[in-house]
Amino acid sequence: MTPPGRRVWDRDPVTRPSAPQRPRPPAEHEPADGAAGPGGGRWRAFAGRYGWRAYALPLLTVVTVLAVLNMGLRGNDSKSSAATEQQPPAPTGLASSPAGSISPSGPASGPAATSSSRKASTPASNPAVRLRSWQLPPGPAYTFNGTGSFSTIAGSSGVLGRGQLFRFTIDIENGITGVDPKAFAAAVMSALSDQRSWIGSGQVALQRVESGPVDFRISLAAPTTVRNVCGYTLKIETSCNAGNVGRVMLNVSRWTRGAQAYAGNLADYHRYAVNHEVGHALGHNHAHECLANGMAPVMMQQTIGVKVAGGRSCRPNPWPFPAGVTDAPGAEQVGDQPDAEFFQRNS
Numbered sequence: 613m614t615p616p617g618r619r620v621w622d623r624d625p626v627t628r629p630s631a632p633q634r635p636r637p638p639a640e641h642e643p644a645d646g647a648a649g650p651g652g653g654r655w656r657a658f659a660g661r662y663g664w665r666a667y668a669l670p671l672l673t674v675v676t677v678l679a680v681l682n683m684g685l686r687g688n689d690s691k692s693s694a695a696t697e698q699q700p701p702a703p704t705g706l707a708s709s710p711a712g713s714i715s716p717s718g719p720a721s722g723p724a725a726t727s728s729s730r731k732a733s734t735p736a737s738n739p740a741v742r743l744r745s746w747q748l749p750p751g752p753a754y755t756f757n758g759t760g761s762f763s764t765i766a767g768s769s770g771v772l773g774r775g776q777l778f779r780f781t782i783d784i785e786n787g788i789t790g791v792d793p794k795a796f797a798a799a800v801m802s803a804l805s806d807q808r809s810w811i812g813s814g815q816v817a818l819q820r821v822e823s824g825p826v827d828f829r830i831s832l833a834a835p836t837t838v839r840n841v842c843g844y845t846l847k848i849e850t851s852c853n854a855g856n857v858g859r860v861m862l863n864v865s866r867w868t869r870g871a872q873a874y875a876g877n878l879a880d881y882h883r884y885a886v887n888h889e890v891g892h893a894l895g896h897n898h899a900h901e902c903l904a905n906g907m908a909p910v911m912m913q914q915t916i917g918v919k920v921a922g923g924r925s926c927r928p929n930p931w932p933f934p935a936g937v938t939d940a941p942g943a944e945q946v947g948d949q950p951d952a953e954f955f956q957r958n959s
Contacts, residue, residue, distance in 0.1 A: 729789070730756045730835075730865065743872060745917035745958045748849050751869035758785035758834035762859075765797045769820040772804065773811025778894065779819050780860075783831040788864055796832055796867070799879075803886040808931035810887065810894060826858070828893045830886070833861045846955065850915050851885050853892035860889045871915045873908075873928045884914055884930035891932060897944040900954050902926035907934060909942025913951070917958025 732753040743749065762783040771777065782797045801820065803809060810816045833841075835849055838861050842852035849865045862885055874881035887910050899909040901920055908918045908926035918926040932941045 730754050745872045745919070746846075746848050746915065746955075747872065748865055749869045749872060749875065752790070754790060754865050754868040755788045755834050756865075757836045758787040760837055760840075761786045762829070762831055762833075764822060764829075765793045766822060767797055767801075767820060768822050769801065769805070771817050771819045773814070773817040775811075775813070775815035775817050777817045777819060778827040779821050779825065781821060781823075781826055781829045783829050783859075785831065785833045785837060785864075788832060788834055791832060791864060791867065799882045800830055800886050803883040803930070804890065806883075806931070808933050808935060810890065810932050812933040816894060828853075828858050828860055828890075830860045830890065831862065832864055832867060833859075835863055835865050837861070838863045848916065850913075851889050853889050855893070860893050862886070862889065866915060873914050873918050877928075880928070880930045882930075884910065884928070887930060887932055888914070891941070896941070897946050898951055898954070899942040899944045900950050901943060903929070903934075903937055903942050904939045905937055907937065909940065911941060911944055913954060916955055919957045920954075921957065 730753060732751065762785050765782045765784060767782065782800050784791070784793045784796060804811070804818055806812075811818060838850070838852060841854045841857060841859070841861060842850075849863055851863045851866060852861050853859075854861050866885060867882065870878045870881040874884065891911050896911050898913060899911040901909075902924065903909055903926070906927050907929040908914055910929060910932045912918065912926065914928055918928060920926060934940060
């Protein structure tokens with residue numbers, strides 16, 4: 613039997629006669645004997661055997677649980693962020709204003725929308741992962757939302773070619789950054805003034821002007837504006853000819869990054885995009901077969917791909933009348949069904 617006030621773990625292995633000891637007062641933060649209630653003696657025995665480690669173990673357990681919970685919360689945040697980066701919602705339509713600008717009428721409008729841009733991207737680290745032919749290639753950042761209004765880039769030209777005259781301006785949507793307007797205008801003029809372009813037919817003449825009556829405007833536009841004007845049924849970034857507002861709309865996402873068919877040759881893709889969309893403004897339809905020499909006709913939707921019926925692929929071609937080709941600009945087809953079949957072949 614342990615004398616009153618004597619601790620179990622202090623007992624000597626051999627009982628020695630001694631005078632009754634006075635009870636030792638409890639140390640700071642240590643309860644007196646019996647104060648801990650049921651189980652208190654077992655805890656004191658455990659703490660006495662393992663010392664400071666007895667107090668460290670519960671603390672480490674709490675820290676570990678908090679760390680695991682924190683990692684779980686961070687993981688959920690990352691998933692939410694990744695989901696919002698995949699695809700923004702398609703905006704609503706645009707209306708042509710009396711001043712000739714195009715004003716957003718849906719959620720794409722407003723200061724917050726006009727300042728946003730798409731970040732630069734790089735190819736997937738896994739070489740086995742390949743983009744589909746119509747997917748936007750990786751590359752530099754570009755403006756995703758413009759203001760819906762356009763500014764004419766200063767400059768004019770003489771009449772290019774012979775035949776029916778078409779007058780045009782070269783514009784850029786306000787809010788677009790990262791593209792030099794003068795360089796954009798120079799690239800457009802380089803494409804249209806070449807004899808392999810539409811003036812090579814001998815039936816079309818083109819003239820750039822700064823003001824006055826025009827047949828169409830060649831405009832660099834943000835993706836949301838292009839979607840609003842031309843639609844977004846296929847969920848693909850493309851350019852378009854918006855005859856209802858008199859604009860050839862060149863999508864800045866494609867102007868910045870090009871297309872899979874023109875990988876590594878952005879200058880030729882620029883020539884293709886200009887000639888293809890101006891071709892629509894001149895009244896041409898899509899073409900879905902290779903030219904006799906295996907080149908793609910300029911009116912083929914080369915941004916989507918160059919694969920034709922039978923599994924063949926045409927060689928990319930930016931010109932309506934490439935040198936040495938006798939069957940250019942190629943057979944054209946009218947209607948949505950040929951376009952849908954072409955898209956299926958290239959998907």
